[in-house]
Amino acid sequence: MKHNFGAGPCILPKDVFAEASQAVLDFNGTGLSILEISHRSKEFEAVIAEAESLVRELLEVPAGYSILFLQGGASQQFAMVPFNLLPTYGRAAYLDTGTWSSKALKEAKNFGAIDVVASSSDRNYSYIPKSYAVPADAAYLHYTSNNTIFGTEIFDLPQADVPLVSDMSSDIFSRVVNVADHGLIYAGAQKNMGPAGVTLVVVKDELLGKTGRTIPSIFDYQQHAKADSMYNTPPVFSIYVSVLNLRWLKAKGGVSVMEQENIIKARQLYEEIDRNPFFRGTAEVEDRSRMNVTFVMTNPALEEEFLALAKERGMVGLKGHRSVGGFRASIYNALGISSINALTDLMREFEEAHN
Amino acid sequence: MKHNFGAGPCILPKDVFAEASQAVLDFNGTGLSILEISHRSKEFEAVIAEAESLVRELLEVPAGYSILFLQGGASQQFAMVPFNLLPTYGRAAYLDTGTWSSKALKEAKNFGAIDVVASSSDRNYSYIPKSYAVPADAAYLHYTSNNTIFGTEIFDLPQADVPLVSDMSSDIFSRVVNVADHGLIYAGAQKNMGPAGVTLVVVKDELLGKTGRTIPSIFDYQQHAKADSMYNTPPVFSIYVSVLNLRWLKAKGGVSVMEQENIIKARQLYEEIDRNPFFRGTAEVEDRSRMNVTFVMTNPALEEEFLALAKERGMVGLKGHRSVGGFRASIYNALGISSINALTDLMREFEEAHN
Numbered sequence: 001m002k003h004n005f006g007a008g009p010c011i012l013p014k015d016v017f018a019e020a021s022q023a024v025l026d027f028n029g030t031g032l033s034i035l036e037i038s039h040r041s042k043e044f045e046a047v048i049a050e051a052e053s054l055v056r057e058l059l060e061v062p063a064g065y066s067i068l069f070l071q072g073g074a075s076q077q078f079a080m081v082p083f084n085l086l087p088t089y090g091r092a093a094y095l096d097t098g099t100w101s102s103k104a105l106k107e108a109k110n111f112g113a114i115d116v117v118a119s120s121s122d123r124n125y126s127y128i129p130k131s132y133a134v135p136a137d138a139a140y141l142h143y144t145s146n147n148t149i150f151g152t153e154i155f156d157l158p159q160a161d162v163p164l165v166s167d168m169s170s171d172i173f174s175r176v177v178n179v180a181d182h183g184l185i186y187a188g189a190q191k192n193m194g195p196a197g198v199t200l201v202v203v204k205d206e207l208l209g210k211t212g213r214t215i216p217s218i219f220d221y222q223q224h225a226k227a228d229s230m231y232n233t234p235p236v237f238s239i240y241v242s243v244l245n246l247r248w249l250k251a252k253g254g255v256s257v258m259e260q261e262n263i264i265k266a267r268q269l270y271e272e273i274d275r276n277p278f279f280r281g282t283a284e285v286e287d288r289s290r291m292n293v294t295f296v297m298t299n300p301a302l303e304e305e306f307l308a309l310a311k312e313r314g315m316v317g318l319k320g321h322r323s324v325g326g327f328r329a330s331i332y333n334a335l336g337i338s339s340i341n342a343l344t345d346l347m348r349e350f351e352e353a354h355n
Numbered sequence: 356m357k358h359n360f361g362a363g364p365c366i367l368p369k370d371v372f373a374e375a376s377q378a379v380l381d382f383n384g385t386g387l388s389i390l391e392i393s394h395r396s397k398e399f400e401a402v403i404a405e406a407e408s409l410v411r412e413l414l415e416v417p418a419g420y421s422i423l424f425l426q427g428g429a430s431q432q433f434a435m436v437p438f439n440l441l442p443t444y445g446r447a448a449y450l451d452t453g454t455w456s457s458k459a460l461k462e463a464k465n466f467g468a469i470d471v472v473a474s475s476s477d478r479n480y481s482y483i484p485k486s487y488a489v490p491a492d493a494a495y496l497h498y499t500s501n502n503t504i505f506g507t508e509i510f511d512l513p514q515a516d517v518p519l520v521s522d523m524s525s526d527i528f529s530r531v532v533n534v535a536d537h538g539l540i541y542a543g544a545q546k547n548m549g550p551a552g553v554t555l556v557v558v559k560d561e562l563l564g565k566t567g568r569t570i571p572s573i574f575d576y577q578q579h580a581k582a583d584s585m586y587n588t589p590p591v592f593s594i595y596v597s598v599l600n601l602r603w604l605k606a607k608g609g610v611s612v613m614e615q616e617n618i619i620k621a622r623q624l625y626e627e628i629d630r631n632p633f634f635r636g637t638a639e640v641e642d643r644s645r646m647n648v649t650f651v652m653t654n655p656a657l658e659e660e661f662l663a664l665a666k667e668r669g670m671v672g673l674k675g676h677r678s679v680g681g682f683r684a685s686i687y688n689a690l691g692i693s694s695i696n697a698l699t700d701l702m703r704e705f706e707e708a709h710n
Binding site: 001002004006007008009010011012017018020021022024025030031032033035036037038039071072073074075076078079103106107110188190195196197198214215216217218219231232233234235236237238241314316317 | 357372373376385386390392394552592671
């Protein structure tokens with residue numbers, strides 16, 4: 001058995017893989033593969049309608065918000081957000097908490113003036129800045145809710161009198177979020193929503209159409225909203241597998257139940273990191289991510305050995321990102337407590353063997 | 356058995372479905388699903404390298420061209436092409452042969468002046484305009500090589516002294532094309548390349564970086580080329596299934612062998628349409644598409660009956676697009692001659708039953 005600690009595209013439930021595999025052969029008894037059905041067929045229209053309805057239910061999306069399934073990943077949203085929300089000659093505020101927020105604000109500079117209200121780059125993004133002022137004339141404040149690379153997460157909503165825009169790619173569906181506090185939320189699917197190839201956007205309709213800018217149709221949220229995410233051929237399979245995964249999440253009890261499990265999983269791993277003298281966490285304790293647990297060894301010379309042992313036990317994806325080094329255990333929704341046990345057991349065994 | 360005549364997403368070979376289904380459970384014996392592997396893993400790097408190499412081999416792409424796997428469909432290329440190739444204050448030429456070329460030129464107008472060199476809209480796009488002048492100062496001439504909706508195809512390369520840009524979404528890999536005659540070719544995958552969710556772009560490098568415009572990274576071909584289509588997380592599964600399909604095409608003997616099969620398939624169907632007094636083709640004979648065969652009944656009142664009979668025999672996707680009416684048989688690479696036989700047999704039986 002494999003324990004997939006990869007940062008993404010990442011583990012999804014085994015049952016989802018089994019159902020997806022079957023649908024590639026025969027989708028819902030149609031005699032056709034999910035890969036060869038028309039996106040205009042009544043079968044696929046039911047899939048995309050269910051995708052929207054599951055997102056609306058699981059995230060408790062209020063009225064007045066559109067739910068879109070787009071392509072291009074979160075990186076495309078780095079451009080589409082300012083394209084659609086930042087007025088010509090306007091300004092927007094960005095909170096810089098890591099590689100992805102840096103990229104987001106860099107792309108936004110193509111569309112207007114950008115205020116970086118705070119940055120944690122001074123200490124290799126190991127913490128979340130807490131106090132900063134957001135200009136009242138900013139079109140929005142953009143923040144990255146979870147920093148996949150650096151293992152930090154924002155648990156207290158940024159305070160601002162302007163609409164909040166959040167890249168939730170790596171923690172959406174992992175904890176309860178109040179959508180109504182946000183103007184726009186986006187997320188690449190490939191962590192807790194589904195496979196790579198589809199991007200979720202939840203946007204407050206009243207914010208759209210106000211930039212004074214002509215937006216090419218394919219980059220215009222209003223066009224996608226009007227067409228119910230079928231402005232052009234959508235990524236059929238990625239949306240279908242997302243539906244399978246969101247059904248699984250709903251059957252588990254939804255986001256709040258998942259959040260409790262994720263708290264327990266993260267606590268067990270961080271407790272071992274803090275207890276075990278061979279290991280050390282890299283993020284500030286209060287800002288530690290529940291999705292991506294970053295840690296190093298107090299003696300870096302032992303890291304290769306530990307990784308090799310982990311591999312022997314079927315653990316994959318544990319190597320840390322080069323920006324942080326050491327290890328990163330991504331412990332998304334579908335990763336069971338047995339995988340956490342396998343890792344903490346190995347950490348204890350390693351300690352005993354080397355003491 | 357189903358005969359899938361759908362216009363796209365469309366039929367792919369059964370063996371491709373079988374292999375794709377297996378990879379969703381266990382990719383190449385890794386113990387992991389293709390849906391949960393990292394796009395930075397050596398396993399996926401081999402997949403995307405093979406995708407590029409198969410495209411290069413099958414289309415005989417010369418040196419000096421980049422091969423990109425992007426997201427967003429051909430519709431996103433309607434904007435990305437002028438974003439990247441149409442200089443600020445420049446102009447581009449478009450040949451208008453149907454719904455998709457109309458959409459392409461409409462989006463291009465966001466980026467510069469557009470000359471529509473010719474249009475067949477006067478006769479519901481039932482033919483390909485043959486004589487027109489292309490302004491010498493156009494940055495490029497854009498044409499749609501096959502018009503999926505109207506059932507026409509361009510067999511003689513447009514004559515122009517400017518770079519050719521072609522949307523080949525619905526006939527790429529179905530016939531031999533001289534890439535060197537083009538500055539850029541793009542194609543949504545979901546006909547003859549693979550499932551929906553990935554878009555192929557083949558672009559001559561020397562045309563890039565000359566617009567004088569700042570392009571957001573995600574829309575910049577040069578960024579994608581520099582990153583070997585891994586600027587951000589690619590649509591892993593769609594690329595993988597495209598590789599399976601292109602391997603199948605290569606094993607069949609490649610594009611020229613496929614072209615011969617497609618000529619035979621199309622000829623058999625058009626011959627029956629022309630012979631059978633109950634049916635009538637909608638496109639000019641010399642411009643008839645080998646991929647999308649559009650036809651109506653001489654007595655339209657019988658169309659519902661014919662469609663119902665076809666459905667009884669397992670034929671799906673035959674209903675014509677509302678812009679043309681009647682029927683559209685999409686006969687892409689993976690559709691075997693047995694499906695053509697099933698359709699022409701039914702047409703003959705229908706004739707006999709109604710005579």
